[in-house]
Amino acid sequence: MSEVVTVCPYCGAGCEMVLKVEKGKVVEIKPLEEDDNFLCPKGVRAQEFIQHEGRLRRPLIRRNGNLEEAGWEEAIDLIATKLASLVAEHGPDSLGFLGSGTITNEENYVFQKFARAVIGTNNVDHCATLCHGTSVAAMTQALGSGAATNCFEDIPKAEVLFIIGYNPEASHPKIFERRIWKSKWLGNKVIVADTRRTSVAKDVDVFMQCKPGTDVVYLNAMANVIIAEGLENKEFINSRTEGFEEFKQVVARYTPEYAEKISGVPAETIKEAARIYATSGSSAILWGMGITQHTHGTDNVYAIVNLALLTGNVGRVNAGLNPMRGQNNVQGACDMGMLRTVYPGAQPVDDPKVKAKFAQLWGTDSLPDKVGFASTEFIPQALEGKIKGLYIVAENPAVSHANLNEITKALDQVEFMVVQDLFLTETARYADVVLPSCSWLEKDGTYTRGDRKVQRVRAALPPLGESKTDWEIISLIAAKMGKGSLFAYTNTADIFDEIGKASDKYAGISHARIDLEGGIYWPCPSSDSPGTPTLHLEEFPRGLGKFTPVDYVDPAEAPDAEYSLILTTGRDYHHFGTRVMTRKVAFLNQESPEAYLEINPEDASKYQIETGDRVKVASRRGDITVTANVTPDILPGVVFIPWHFAEQPVNKLTNDALDPVAKTPETKVCAVKISKC
Numbered sequence: 167m168s169e170v171v172t173v174c175p176y177c178g179a180g181c182e183m184v185l186k187v188e189k190g191k192v193v194e195i196k197p198l199e200e201d202d203n204f205l206c207p208k209g210v211r212a213q214e215f216i217q218h219e220g221r222l223r224r225p226l227i228r229r230n231g232n233l234e235e236a237g238w239e240e241a242i243d244l245i246a247t248k249l250a251s252l253v254a255e256h257g258p259d260s261l262g263f264l265g266s267g268t269i270t271n272e273e274n275y276v277f278q279k280f281a282r283a284v285i286g287t288n289n290v291d292h293c294a295t296l297c298h299g300t301s302v303a304a305m306t307q308a309l310g311s312g313a314a315t316n317c318f319e320d321i322p323k324a325e326v327l328f329i330i331g332y333n334p335e336a337s338h339p340k341i342f343e344r345r346i347w348k349s350k351w352l353g354n355k356v357i358v359a360d361t362r363r364t365s366v367a368k369d370v371d372v373f374m375q376c377k378p379g380t381d382v383v384y385l386n387a388m389a390n391v392i393i394a395e396g397l398e399n400k401e402f403i404n405s406r407t408e409g410f411e412e413f414k415q416v417v418a419r420y421t422p423e424y425a426e427k428i429s430g431v432p433a434e435t436i437k438e439a440a441r442i443y444a445t446s447g448s449s450a451i452l453w454g455m456g457i458t459q460h461t462h463g464t465d466n467v468y469a470i471v472n473l474a475l476l477t478g479n480v481g482r483v484n485a486g487l488n489p490m491r492g493q494n495n496v497q498g499a500c501d502m503g504m505l506r507t508v509y510p511g512a513q514p515v516d517d518p519k520v521k522a523k524f525a526q527l528w529g530t531d532s533l534p535d536k537v538g539f540a541s542t543e544f545i546p547q548a549l550e551g552k553i554k555g556l557y558i559v560a561e562n563p564a565v566s567h568a569n570l571n572e573i574t575k576a577l578d579q580v581e582f583m584v585v586q587d588l589f590l591t592e593t594a595r596y597a598d599v600v601l602p603s604c605s606w607l608e609k610d611g612t613y614t615r616g617d618r619k620v621q622r623v624r625a626a627l628p629p630l631g632e633s634k635t636d637w638e639i640i641s642l643i644a645a646k647m648g649k650g651s652l653f654a655y656t657n658t659a660d661i662f663d664e665i666g667k668a669s670d671k672y673a674g675i676s677h678a679r680i681d682l683e684g685g686i687y688w689p690c691p692s693s694d695s696p697g698t699p700t701l702h703l704e705e706f707p708r709g710l711g712k713f714t715p716v717d718y719v720d721p722a723e724a725p726d727a728e729y730s731l732i733l734t735t736g737r738d739y740h741h742f743g744t745r746v747m748t749r750k751v752a753f754l755n756q757e758s759p760e761a762y763l764e765i766n767p768e769d770a771s772k773y774q775i776e777t778g779d780r781v782k783v784a785s786r787r788g789d790i791t792v793t794a795n796v797t798p799d800i801l802p803g804v805v806f807i808p809w810h811f812a813e814q815p816v817n818k819l820t821n822d823a824l825d826p827v828a829k830t831p832e833t834k835v836c837a838v839k840i841s842k843c
């Protein structure tokens with residue numbers, strides 16, 4: 167029996183775990199005692215999906231319409247030849263690359279380097295565009311950095327927690343159980359704003375139950391109250407911000423009474439929330455997908471940032487602006503430049519100095535210089551024939567993207583598609599080549615937790631079957647395309663050392679240092695830096711923090727006489743993402759076997775629906791049938807369905823209208839009609 171300490175493969179809470187290995191199998195997963203001794207039901211059974219018989223073991227190549235087993239040599243050869251010919255015929259921007267918030271930093275780094283330095287395109291993206299892309303966009307404009315400003319350890323110490331559009335019980339059980347509960351227990355105040363009365367919204371100081379898509383209104387109204395009552399932090403505004411006067415004029419229009427009309431949150435409740443948030447010793451905001459997945463998600467985040475600037479609750483400990491990052495390594499994927507706009511270290515692709523830096527570091531003179539397309543653009547672009555090839559590592563857009571009928575049409579039409587995964591996913595079924603990757607149990611490297619803490623992933627088992635690590639596969643293709651010298655790494659520590667040269671934020675971190683000291687917060691510019699748990703203590707990366715006034719805009723699709731209900735979507739405690747992983751775990755399926763429709767008793771009685779009834783839910787784009795769950799915890803006029811279930815794919819219904827800045831689809835609001843089956 168041996169023991170390996172690593173990090174959970176699911177969410178951005180980044181729980182550390184001990185794997186007990188016996189006779190080539192992981193027989194038990196235990197929480198690391200020093201890490202709060204906590205694992206949720208997903209983490210504690212994570213070995214079950216990895217050791218599942220459905221794992222891909224050999225490459226597959228499409229022949230006469232069928233995916234058939236093939237050798238690595240043949241698969242790599244085919245990919246290298248096909249990618250080179252598409253570039254030669256249609257140019258590098260005819261290809262799109264999807265990396266992932268679930269593979270390691272080292273793998274994302276290698277993949278975006280491949281797209282940029284070997285192929286020559288900035289069409290690189292990952293799930294951040296479906297997720298916190300709007301947070302990154304707004305925070306980068308307003309502060310100069312898109313990352314969470316504070317660390318998870320601060321959460322219980324904030325005198326006020328303001329939780330918006332975020333359901334931590336389901337999404338980050340560790341943060342819910344060990345940090346938010348602790349905060350309540352210590353007597354700190356909690357404010358929650360959500361469309362549903364979630365677990366965290368029960369027994370709190372203030373609960374603002376808002377109509378979906380109306381967050382800008384009550385957030386602006388909170389600022390209105392703070393200014394009207396003289397509760398703003400004048401010293402902070404004068405010394406650390408700009409744009410206050412213009413902001414003040416805009417929020418003057420957002421009286422709590424006006425906000426009540428639009429958002430449904432009572433004016434008195436908005437006033438109370440404003441006073442509590444503004445007058446504490448330290449207030450932290452934690453937000454999630456209820457804020458970001460809207461056509462005006464970037465505006466929503468500006469409205470949040472404005473509140474923190476107004477009260478001086480950023481740039482100090484136990485406060486701050488915390489976009490609660492979703493997948494285990496989505497922060498890392500952003501840091502590694504797996505985005506169309508930036509190289510590693512958030513350095514803009516359209517800055518000639520940055521391009522010159524990477525040309526020198528990578529030893530190539532053919533890097534692209536214009537911003538690429540987002541995944542939500544390049545998948546549909548396949549329909550117009552502009553994108554000819556897709557290379558997808560560890561994502562499942564055939565279930566996760568909005569308006570699936572269009573997405574699957576696009577995946578069908580694309581001329582050449584490679585998918586690299588652990589399983590034959592819904593997306594992989596459209597591929598021309600499917601490559602078997604090693605899982606997190608079989609590889610080494612780092613993940614960056616949602617609060618910027620870089621932690622070590624350690625292999626417990628040898629590769630399964632003929633699977634290879636994601637970085638090795640990409641390096642083999644690069645070598646076949648004549649660029650092997652750019653990827654001459656012997657191990658992941660080597661790759662990590664290059665990451666330190668690419669990004670100052672990671673420069674002082676190494677695998678050896680984390681092994682010795684434990685996880686380290688970036689920015690960590692030198693090997694003697696202890697890392698930085700709190701950002702912007704002295705100044706913001708852009709200098710002054712910028713107030714950005716925003717006006718309320720309706721969601722893209724409003725209910726009407728026919729489609730009279732608003733559908734919102736989100737997470738279930740027992741399943742993760744597109745359920746490729748959690749569907750292989752018996753206990754989780756038993757607890758949560760299928761999708762369900764949360765509906766208010768008022769609406770349920772209108773349609774004569776009871777809990778357990780089958781209900782057809784239709785939008786203008788498609789329909790699915792789910793089981794009703796009648797609950798007073800959701801607003802009348804609004805229904806909720808978890809999005810994990812490929813058998814009842816809620817994304818057949820969702821709207822693919824995009825936030826204009828971040829290109830995030832509006833998966834939190836669309837109009838639907840329902841009928842009892």
Ligand SMILES: Nc1nc2c(c(=O)[nH]1)N[C@H]1C(S)=C(S)[C@@H](COP(=O)(O)OP(=O)(O)OC[C@H]3O[C@@H](n4cnc5c(=O)[nH]c(N)nc54)[C@H](O)[C@@H]3O)O[C@H]1N2
Nearest residue numbers: 331332333337361378379454455456492736737741742743
């Ligand atoms: N169990 C589980 N955990 C996960 C994941 C998973 O799939 N399963 N995924 C991970 C990932 S990728 C992410 S990004 C995180 C996401 O974690 P969360 O941000 O918690 O995700 P959601 O459940 O999508 O949405 C949060 C809340 O937004 C509310 N909401 C909907 N519309 C609105 C609105 O217009 N305004 C407001 N204020 N609230 C609204 C919903 O009712 C819901 O309670 O979770 C991570 N953790």
Ligand SMILES: Nc1nc2c(c(=O)[nH]1)N[C@H]1C(S)=C(S)[C@@H](COP(=O)(O)OP(=O)(O)OC[C@H]3O[C@@H](n4cnc5c(=O)[nH]c(N)nc54)[C@H](O)[C@@H]3O)O[C@H]1N2
Nearest residue numbers: 293296297560561562566586587603735743744746809833
């Ligand atoms: N309606 C609606 N839609 C949504 C959302 C919503 O709230 N509502 N949320 C959105 C959000 S926030 C996100 S982040 C996206 C997530 O969407 P996706 O990222 O597309 O979904 P996942 O199921 O997390 O995909 C992870 C894949 O990686 C594979 N994998 C795991 N480990 C490895 C590895 O080491 N190597 C390789 N090669 N593969 C691996 C898994 O088998 C799985 O197929 O969905 C979005 N879609």
Ligand code: SF4
Nearest residue numbers: 174177181206209340
């Ligand atoms: S809380 Fe998140 S990181 Fe922790 S065990 Fe559960 S899924 Fe894994």
Ligand SMILES: [Mo]
Nearest residue numbers: 293297492493
């Ligand atoms: Mo996410």
